[in-house]
Amino acid sequence: MALEENATEVLTPDFDCYRVAETVTGVRSDGRILTLDWSDGRVSRYHAIWLRNNACDPATFNLDTREIALSPLDLPEHIGIDTCTLAPDGTVAVRFTPEGHDARFDAAWLRLHDYSNGGRTDDAAVEKVFWTTAECPEPPSFDGSDILDDADTFTAFLTAVASHGLARLRGTPADPDFAERLASRIGVIRDNNFGRIWNVRVEPGSGSNAYTSLELAPHVDLATREYQPGLQVLHCVENTTRGGRAMMIDGFRVAEDLRADAPEAFRLLTTVPWHLSNRAADSDYRWNAPAIVLDATGAVAEMRSIYFLRGPLNAPFDLVEDLSAADRLLHARLMDPQYRMLFDYLPGDLMLFDNRRVLHGREAFDAAEGRRWLRGCYLEREELESALRMAARRRRAGDNR
Numbered sequence: 001m002a003l004e005e006n007a008t009e010v011l012t013p014d015f016d017c018y019r020v021a022e023t024v025t026g027v028r029s030d031g032r033i034l035t036l037d038w039s040d041g042r043v044s045r046y047h048a049i050w051l052r053n054n055a056c057d058p059a060t061f062n063l064d065t066r067e068i069a070l071s072p073l074d075l076p077e078h079i080g081i082d083t084c085t086l087a088p089d090g091t092v093a094v095r096f097t098p099e100g101h102d103a104r105f106d107a108a109w110l111r112l113h114d115y116s117n118g119g120r121t122d123d124a125a126v127e128k129v130f131w132t133t134a135e136c137p138e139p140p141s142f143d144g145s146d147i148l149d150d151a152d153t154f155t156a157f158l159t160a161v162a163s164h165g166l167a168r169l170r171g172t173p174a175d176p177d178f179a180e181r182l183a184s185r186i187g188v189i190r191d192n193n194f195g196r197i198w199n200v201r202v203e204p205g206s207g208s209n210a211y212t213s214l215e216l217a218p219h220v221d222l223a224t225r226e227y228q229p230g231l232q233v234l235h236c237v238e239n240t241t242r243g244g245r246a247m248m249i250d251g252f253r254v255a256e257d258l259r260a261d262a263p264e265a266f267r268l269l270t271t272v273p274w275h276l277s278n279r280a281a282d283s284d285y286r287w288n289a290p291a292i293v294l295d296a297t298g299a300v301a302e303m304r305s306i307y308f309l310r311g312p313l314n315a316p317f318d319l320v321e322d323l324s325a326a327d328r329l330l331h332a333r334l335m336d337p338q339y340r341m342l343f344d345y346l347p348g349d350l351m352l353f354d355n356r357r358v359l360h361g362r363e364a365f366d367a368a369e370g371r372r373w374l375r376g377c378y379l380e381r382e383e384l385e386s387a388l389r390m391a392a393r394r395r396r397a398g399d400n401r
């Protein structure tokens with residue numbers, strides 16, 4: 001239901017649906033801060049300037065797009081609260097000074113954006129589960145036979161990718177176009193110089209070990225790019241070979257274990273950039289990044305550990321030996337069976353995995369025995385996250401009906 005159609009709700013600065021069990025029981029202001037008392041005893045505080053910026057009305061927002069219409073310079077320098085009242089429908093009415101601007105706020109929206117008590121959490125965020133093979137011996141798997149028409153299974157599949165970094169569909173159509181159809185259902189496919197949709201099969205003279213029957217060491221794809229693809233789809237169209245088992249490794253689990261067991265090696269691996277360089281005859285992609293990339297909070301954000309696409313190391317002179325020793329520690333873990341999930345691809349199997357978290361590879365196979373054909377493509381993590389938020393939004397909207 002569109003919020004505009006619900007007479008008991010005021011507009012909010014987005015298109016989401018907000019519901020909470022708690023209600024506002026008291027409203028007061030000291031002229032600068034609005035204070036709300038809630039039915040569960042919580043006390044929430046909001047600055048006048050914060051409220052004024054979020055007044056969802058035509059003077060503040062373009063209501064068609066919910067983009068903000070006012071620049072910070074369009075508002076008075078000192079904004080205060082003249083009056084505040086709790087309306088009979090549970091919304092909160094505020095009159096601001098010196099404008100005399102009136103606004104109404106949805107109580108549930110205020111509750112879920114209560115920055116005085118820790119701020120808003122992303123209610124579609126999925127807790128990450130780091131795994132060893134003992135903890136996760138095979139990919140979380142889902143029935144793929146009706147996946148494009150089964151919204152609940154589709155959401156469960158995406159949720160597993162968000163938590164474990166990988167998930168498998170079994171029994172999908174062994175159709176060369178299926179990888180594209182499935183990926184398009186998630187979001188926008190990322191094009192690249194290997195093609196928007198690409199094949200992994202033996203192709204002599206193709207210039208990449210991926211297109212042979214050789215073993216492929218664990219790696220992430222396109223680490224030579226400024227922005228590594230966040231997600232990778234691999235769909236098995238055909239496999240009549242023996243061997244060639246897929247391997248997948250939770251790079252975040254390896255990184256966190258290194259952080260705990262070898263903190264100095266971890267520090268070097270997360271701070272000293274390697275030179276990453278593709279070696280193609282017709283393109284020249286390069287990037288510099290540590291083998292393990294942290295985000296601003298210190299959490300592991302991505303793995304850039306792909307030794308076979310490294311150019312000459314250009315590190316501070318005194319760090320070269322210690323960094324190389326740390327890199328051996330990292331690669332010893334990446335080769336350790338306790339981290340290495342191994343499984344066979346059957347026709348109709350589709351893997352979706354976080355290409356910046358999960359390293360993938362394969363064992364060698366005998367190309368004389370038969371054919372092994374995977375179709376793949378990339379997307380960004382944000383496509384998965386958006387799809388999960390939209391699923392959560394639809395669920396909440398369904399609750400309203």
Ligand SMILES: [Fe+2]
Nearest residue numbers: 210220221360
């Ligand atoms: Fe790959």
